[in-house]
Amino acid sequence: MIQLFDSVYLLDGTVGKRPIYLPLLVGEWGCLLLDTGCSYHVSDLIVPALDRLKIQPEQLRYIVNTHPDSDHVGGNAGMKRWSPTAILCCGDADRFQIGHPDTLFSTRYDAYRPYGVFYPEDVKSGILKDLGEAQPVELTFRGGEHLRLNPNWDLEILSLPGHSKGHLGILDHKHRTLFGGDAIQGAVYRGIDGRPALCPTYLYPETYLLTIQFIEHLDIDLFVSCHWPLKRGSEIAEFCRETREFVERTEILVRSAGTDDLRELCDRLGPQLGEWPAHVHRELAYALAGHLKLQ
Numbered sequence: 001m002i003q004l005f006d007s008v009y010l011l012d013g014t015v016g017k018r019p020i021y022l023p024l025l026v027g028e029w030g031c032l033l034l035d036t037g038c039s040y041h042v043s044d045l046i047v048p049a050l051d052r053l054k055i056q057p058e059q060l061r062y063i064v065n066t067h068p069d070s071d072h073v074g075g076n077a078g079m080k081r082w083s084p085t086a087i088l089c090c091g092d093a094d095r096f097q098i099g100h101p102d103t104l105f106s107t108r109y110d111a112y113r114p115y116g117v118f119y120p121e122d123v124k125s126g127i128l129k130d131l132g133e134a135q136p137v138e139l140t141f142r143g144g145e146h147l148r149l150n151p152n153w154d155l156e157i158l159s160l161p162g163h164s165k166g167h168l169g170i171l172d173h174k175h176r177t178l179f180g181g182d183a184i185q186g187a188v189y190r191g192i193d194g195r196p197a198l199c200p201t202y203l204y205p206e207t208y209l210l211t212i213q214f215i216e217h218l219d220i221d222l223f224v225s226c227h228w229p230l231k232r233g234s235e236i237a238e239f240c241r242e243t244r245e246f247v248e249r250t251e252i253l254v255r256s257a258g259t260d261d262l263r264e265l266c267d268r269l270g271p272q273l274g275e276w277p278a279h280v281h282r283e284l285a286y287a288l289a290g291h292l293k294l295q
């Protein structure tokens with residue numbers, strides 16, 4: 001567990017061979033957990049950390065999902081079992097997926113099957129397991145709402161779309177910090193060994209570019225994401241620049257490729273876009289489908 005401030009912790013674990021950081025904000029009026037990891041992170045990571053901090057189930061007031069991916073929502077049912085009074089929240093546009101793992105799988109992970117890009121059965125069953133049991137969302141945000149965990153601790157919910165339509169972030173005014181989930185992704189996800197592990201997985205290039213610009217203009221000192229190292233000061237602008245450059249480079253390559261075949265584009269552009277392992281190239285389907293306007 002990493003302590004960022006007096007009352008702010010990062011629960012650090014791994015998902016596959018990549019790091020995952022789940023922010024926990026501890027206020028005297030209640031606590032907020034941002035994302036619940038995969039289903040197995042509840043017992044492996046989250047509950048042990050809450051126990052260490054001596055946080056009781058009734059103190060957990062909000063569970064906020066940044067977006068509908070297995071490593072962000074998979075622990076929802078488990079965390080609601082641990083704390084039935086915590087309010088499960090997400091972006092309004094993502095509610096239909098987050099509340100229904102089968103829908104989430106078919107409309108997100110399996111959305112490119114018509115184009116010949118889909119996961120083999122063993123990977124599919126792993127994703128469904130990580131997504132956990134269905135858990136209804138209780139409260140949704142569209143961005144602009146404020147939460148208070150202390151009399152003098154104001155948190156603002158931000159809408160940061162692009163990786164999903166309802167992707168949320170939390171702007172902590174007191175600590176001049178943005179908790180941004182996977183809203184912007186640089187040019188690569190690295191493994192815990194520092195090596196390229198996964199390509200960017202944004203879905204909607206236009207809104208993603210607007211989100212990059214929005215984050216770039218925030219008056220913050222610290223950017224906390226779910227899989228990338230902490231970014232401080234000028235590193236935030238640098239990460240925004242790296243994120244934008246990847247999108248622009250991809251757009252140029254897609255436009256000049258001379259084909260709109262998604263599978264062929266993944267295999268052909270993969271080696272040009274990053275140094276991740278070859279099996280990752282098909283994961284470019286999310287971004288490339290966006291550039292091709294298939295979604």
Ligand SMILES: [Zn+2]
Nearest residue numbers: 069071182226
């Ligand atoms: Zn993630």
